[in-house]
Amino acid sequence: MFDILEADIVVFQETKIQRKDLVDDMVLVPGWDCYWSLPKHKKGYSGVVIYTRQSVCAPIRAEEGITGTLCPPGSTVSFSEGPEDQQIGGYPSHSQLEASLVDATTLDSEGRCVVLEFPAFVLFGVYSPANRDETRDDFRLGFLDLLDARIRNLVAMGKRVVLTGDLNISRETLDTANAEASMRKNGYTAEDYMSTPARRLFNQLLVGGTVLGERDQGREEPILWDACRGFHPKRKGMFTCWEQKVNARPGNYGSRIDYVLGSLEMRTWFSDSNIQEGLMGSDHCPVYAVIKDQIDINGETVHTLDMINPPGMFLGGLRQREYSTKDMLPMSGKLIPEFDGRRNIKDMFTRKPALAKSQSTTTPLEGTEGRQDPGVEHGVDLNIEQIPSADPRAAAPANGQMTTKEAVPTVAGKKRSSVATVTNRPLKRSKSGASAQAAPVNGKGQQSLKGFFIKPAAAAQVDTAFPSPTRNVEGQRDDGFTPLYWITEPEKRPEALRLHKPDITSGNPWPWLGPYPISTRIPIEAGNGLGRIRQSARSNPEQGILGQAFHETSRATLRRS
Numbered sequence: 001m002f003d004i005l006e007a008d009i010v011v012f013q014e015t016k017i018q019r020k021d022l023v024d025d026m027v028l029v030p031g032w033d034c035y036w037s038l039p040k041h042k043k044g045y046s047g048v049v050i051y052t053r054q055s056v057c058a059p060i061r062a063e064e065g066i067t068g069t070l071c072p073p074g075s076t077v078s079f080s081e082g083p084e085d086q087q088i089g090g091y092p093s094h095s096q097l098e099a100s101l102v103d104a105t106t107l108d109s110e111g112r113c114v115v116l117e118f119p120a121f122v123l124f125g126v127y128s129p130a131n132r133d134e135t136r137d138d139f140r141l142g143f144l145d146l147l148d149a150r151i152r153n154l155v156a157m158g159k160r161v162v163l164t165g166d167l168n169i170s171r172e173t174l175d176t177a178n179a180e181a182s183m184r185k186n187g188y189t190a191e192d193y194m195s196t197p198a199r200r201l202f203n204q205l206l207v208g209g210t211v212l213g214e215r216d217q218g219r220e221e222p223i224l225w226d227a228c229r230g231f232h233p234k235r236k237g238m239f240t241c242w243e244q245k246v247n248a249r250p251g252n253y254g255s256r257i258d259y260v261l262g263s264l265e266m267r268t269w270f271s272d273s274n275i276q277e278g279l280m281g282s283d284h285c286p287v288y289a290v291i292k293d294q295i296d297i298n299g300e301t302v303h304t305l306d307m308i309n310p311p312g313m314f315l316g317g318l319r320q321r322e323y324s325t326k327d328m329l330p331m332s333g334k335l336i337p338e339f340d341g342r343r344n345i346k347d348m349f350t351r352k353p354a355l356a357k358s359q360s361t362t363t364p365l366e367g368t369e370g371r372q373d374p375g376v377e378h379g380v381d382l383n384i385e386q387i388p389s390a391d392p393r394a395a396a397p398a399n400g401q402m403t404t405k406e407a408v409p410t411v412a413g414k415k416r417s418s419v420a421t422v423t424n425r426p427l428k429r430s431k432s433g434a435s436a437q438a439a440p441v442n443g444k445g446q447q448s449l450k451g452f453f454i455k456p457a458a459a460a461q462v463d464t465a466f467p468s469p470t471r472n473v474e475g476q477r478d479d480g481f482t483p484l485y486w487i488t489e490p491e492k493r494p495e496a497l498r499l500h501k502p503d504i505t506s507g508n509p510w511p512w513l514g515p516y517p518i519s520t521r522i523p524i525e526a527g528n529g530l531g532r533i534r535q536s537a538r539s540n541p542e543q544g545i546l547g548q549a550f551h552e553t554s555r556a557t558l559r560r561s
Helices: 094-099 104-110 134-156 179-186 190-194 197-205 227-231 264-269 345-350 495-499 529-539 544-557
Strands: 009-013 032-037 048-053 061-064 113-117 122-127 161-166 224-226 258-263 270-275 287-291 294-297 300-303
Touching: 009 122, 009 161, 032 061, 032 113, 048 113, 048 122, 094 134, 104 134, 122 134, 134 161, 134 197, 179 190, 190 197, 224 227, 224 264, 227 258, 227 270, 227 287, 258 264, 258 287, 264 270, 264 294
Parallel strands: 122 161
Antiparallel strands: 009 048, 032 048, 061 113, 113 122, 161 258, 224 258, 270 287, 294 300
C-alpha cells in the first residue's frame, strides 16, 4: 500500500483496533516507524496512526492527544508537564480548558489525534467526531474547539502547522452533494447551513472560509490554507467520502470531509494537492499534497530534507548520518514492549545487507541517489494523503491493500519503481582437491527421501572442446553472468534451440549465445526462473528461449548498481 501511495509520511484514521490487536505487519514495517493513538476504553472504535519513512524523515517529538493531558509511554508525567525540551507546546490554557464542554482527559481517551513535530512544522493526524446524533454534540464541539485552540497557540509561538485527517465537516455547499437535501430536511436557509457551529468554527480557521457576521473572539484571523481546494478552487464533485449503505460512490454522491491544511506561510511550499478517488478499499479516498524539494523559510531557501529530520542528519539534502534506534521517540510503535527488540520475519528475507563503508556514498536527493530505498527515484514528495477506514492488518507494505484513513508527505517529482531488485549470488566455492567440473545444481533442493533408494543417473559429460575464455576460476563469467548449471549435450538442449535458425554466413552460427559457438548456456533462476523464461519466450517467439533467458537475466537478475 505504501508503494501505491508513494508517500514518506502516511496518516491513517479510524483504525478500530486495540493494543492487543496489533501484529508485526502493523508495527514492524521494514523501513518505517509508526506512532499510534488507540482508544483507552471503547473496543473497535476510532484510532489514529502515522507512519514515517525512516530513510527520508524522522520527527523530533511525538505526542498523543490534542490537550497534552495524556502521559508518554512508561511515564506518569503528562506531555504538557514534562521537560520543556521534550514538549511540542501550544497546549490549551487553563481558561481554554475551563471553557470546554468536555473534560480534556475524556476528549483524548478515544484515540483521535497523533501529533508529530519536525523542524519545519508540527503535523496533526486527526479523526474528528462525526455528527451522528445530538447526544455527541457537546463532545464534537468540545474536540473541535480545543483543536482550534491548540493550533492557534502553536502558530502564536511561531511554529508552522499541517493539519490532516477526517474532520467530518464539509466546508461549504460546493463540498457536498447533499447540501440542498440537508437544508430541506432541517428547514435551513443557506445562511443557517453555513452558520452551523462546527462549520462556522472550521471556516474561521481557513483562509477564504465563509464566515457570516462577526468572527468569534480569539478567531479574528484565519491561519490555515486548504491545499486541495487551493489547487482546484472551482472544481465540483471533488468528494472524499461516500455513503456505503446506498452505494453512493459510483454516482459520486458524496462529501469532501478529508483535508490537508497548512499554515499560511507554507502555501508556496506545495507543488500539488488532489484526491485519489480511484483508489478503492473504503468509504473514503486518499487526499494528498506534495511539498517541493526546496522551500523558503524566513527568506532563506533550504532543502526540505534538512527540515524534516533531526538537526545534523541531513545538510543541503545530503545525508550526514544514518537513522538509528537512538532516533526513536518514546511514542514509537517499535518500542511497545510486545515489539521492542524484535524484527518482522518478512524483514529477515527481504532486507538487503548494508553497503560496506568504503562502498557507501552520500548523495543528494536529486534522482535515485537521494533516497535510501532502492525503489525511489526522486526526492521529497511531502505527499499528504487521506485514506479511509478499514482493517489495519492491511498496513503491511506487501502488495495487499491497506484501508484506514490518511496519508502524508513524499518528495516532489517522480514515482518509485515497483520492480524488486534481485541480487546475483555467486556459486559456492568447491572444497580444495575437488574436481574443477562441478555437478549440476538443482535450484529446488531435496524434496523427498526417494533419492536415497534410487541409483543416481550418470552425470552429463561436460563439453570441453570449447573452453570458455570468459569463465574465471570461481565458476563465474567476467561479464557478470553466473549460470547455475550448463547443458552441453546437444540432445539435452531445449527444443527452441533446434528451431532457431543459425547464421550460417558467419563463423559463429549462434552469435546471440556469446563466446560459446556450440555449448549451450542457460542461467536458471531458482524455483521459478525457467517458467518465467518460457512465458517470455511465448510472448516473443522471434527471440527464442535462450536469447530471452539472457535478456531477462541481464535486466532483472543481474542488475548492477
